[in-house]
Amino acid sequence: MLSKIENIIRDIQLASVGKTDDKLAEIEQFRIKYLGKKGIISELFEQFKSLPADQKKETGQALNRLKNIAQSRIEEFKQYVENDVKSEHTVDLTLPTDYSEVGSRHVLSVVMNEIIEIFSRIGFTVAESVEIEDDWHLFSALNFPHDHPARDMQDTFFVEKEEGKQEVALRTHTSSVQVRVMENNKPPIRIIAPGRVFRNEAISARAHCIFHQVEALYVDKKVSFADLKQTLLYFAKEMFGEDTKIRLRPSYFPFTEPSAEMDISCNICGGNGCNICKGTGWLEILGCGMVDPNVLESCGIDSKEYSGFALGMGVERMAMLKYQIRDLRLYFENDLRFLRQFDSIV
Ligand code: DAH
Numbered sequence: 652m653l654s655k656i657e658n659i660i661r662d663i664q665l666a667s668v669g670k671t672d673d674k675l676a677e678i679e680q681f682r683i684k685y686l687g688k689k690g691i692i693s694e695l696f697e698q699f700k701s702l703p704a705d706q707k708k709e710t711g712q713a714l715n716r717l718k719n720i721a722q723s724r725i726e727e728f729k730q731y732v733e734n735d736v737k738s739e740h741t742v743d744l745t746l747p748t749d750y751s752e753v754g755s756r757h758v759l760s761v762v763m764n765e766i767i768e769i770f771s772r773i774g775f776t777v778a779e780s781v782e783i784e785d786d787w788h789l790f791s792a793l794n795f796p797h798d799h800p801a802r803d804m805q806d807t808f809f810v811e812k813e814e815g816k817q818e819v820a821l822r823t824h825t826s827s828v829q830v831r832v833m834e835n836n837k838p839p840i841r842i843i844a845p846g847r848v849f850r851n852e853a854i855s856a857r858a859h860c861i862f863h864q865v866e867a868l869y870v871d872k873k874v875s876f877a878d879l880k881q882t883l884l885y886f887a888k889e890m891f892g893e894d895t896k897i898r899l900r901p902s903y904f905p906f907t908e909p910s911a912e913m914d915i916s917c918n919i920c921g922g923n924g925c926n927i928c929k930g931t932g933w934l935e936i937l938g939c940g941m942v943d944p945n946v947l948e949s950c951g952i953d954s955k956e957y958s959g960f961a962l963g964m965g966v967e968r969m970a971m972l973k974y975q976i977r978d979l980r981l982y983f984e985n986d987l988r989f990l991r992q993f994d995s996i997v
Contacts, residue, residue, distance in 0.1 A: 652698065652706075656713045659691060663721055668728050674735075678728045685721040692718055758993040759863055759982055762970040763845050766865045769889040770843045773882070775867060778842040780828045782849075783810055786818040788827040792949040793906040808849050808860075821849035825866040826906060826963060829942075832868065833950035838957050839871040845966070856978040863966035868942070870952065870959030876909070876941060879960035883913055883939065891918045891973070898933060907940025907961055919975065927975070934972055937964035 663685065668677040685691050695714055702710055756764075767777060790802055800806060801823060808821040828844035844866040852858040869878070880899065887895045896916040904910045913936050917928035924930040939962035944954035967979055974993070976982075981989050 775843040784822040825864040910940035
């Protein structure tokens with residue numbers, strides 16, 4: 652009987668569940684087979700009764716061991732099934748991960764940050780101001796004549812136009828920040844003003860009523876046109892590549908004298924002429940000039956002691972040229988097929 656018990660113990664230890672889908676039923680069958688009323692172990696206990704007295708001690712111990720092993724095997728099986736059920740709800744870290752949607756910066760933010768970054772390397776700090784501005788900061792302090800077309804409803808979104816009061820409008824350019832900074836700070840001043848601007852324009856591929864500008868202003872003793880030119884060259888090379896050339900064309904802005912517009916050599920055809928630069932080899936990039944002495948005086952800065960340069964550029968245009976974007980409306984449509992193309996340039 653002892654060897655029979657040992658064989659049964661081995662069978663129990665080798666037994667497993669999971670041959671069918673119903674593991675609990677398998678466990679129950681196992682229990683009935685060994686521990687049921689008519690099961691193998693109960694039968695052995697029956698036989699045990701008729702054993703000679705001298706075998707009872709040893710066989711009794713073996714039988715109890717068998718019973719315990721059978722019971723703990725059942726517990727093990729139950730535990731196994733329970734864990735299996737649980738594991739259906741827990742994460743399997745060995746599986747490949749799902750693609751998760753991660754946001755990215757808008758291309759305009761990327762370009763704006765790049766411009767800020769370039770200027771901050773040569774000592775410019777960011778200045779910000781209000782988007783709803785009064786006439787003084789938008790036009791008068793910047794030397795705009797009273798009959799200048801920018802003061803017309805057709806160009807400017809006026810917020811308030813009350814009789815006898817200063818007009819208030821959505822700012823049409825970030826040059827207004829120049830005035831606020833000069834009014835509140837003494838030279839040397841070296842700021843860059845990024846921000847949103849608004850103009851009363853019909854929306855098309857080339858124009859929008861909301862867009863972004865970055866303005867730079869440097870005021871100190873003996874600031875010259877050469878300083879402006881060198882700053883422009885540095886910026887153009889950093890932004891569009893080491894081989895970029897610049898050219899300055901005379902222009903007019905009320906707040907600068909002399910004024911200029913800067914072109915860069917076309918970064919698409921390398922200056923040979925293509926449809927982006929309309930065959931000229933040059934791309935217009937920004938407006939600039941020496942701050943008009945009238946503007947310095949309006950802001951309380953002595954124009955005999957100080958001089959300065961200013962420049963302003965459109966961020967949408969910068970991004971268009973850098974990434975060959977053909978239609979300005981794409982920036983504001985929130986079409987993920989467009990936005991995702993810039994995922995990697997953060
Ligand atoms: N404010 C001008 C515009 O909106 C851009 C500009 C031109 C800014 C020349 C300047 C400048 O500071 O010097 O078109």
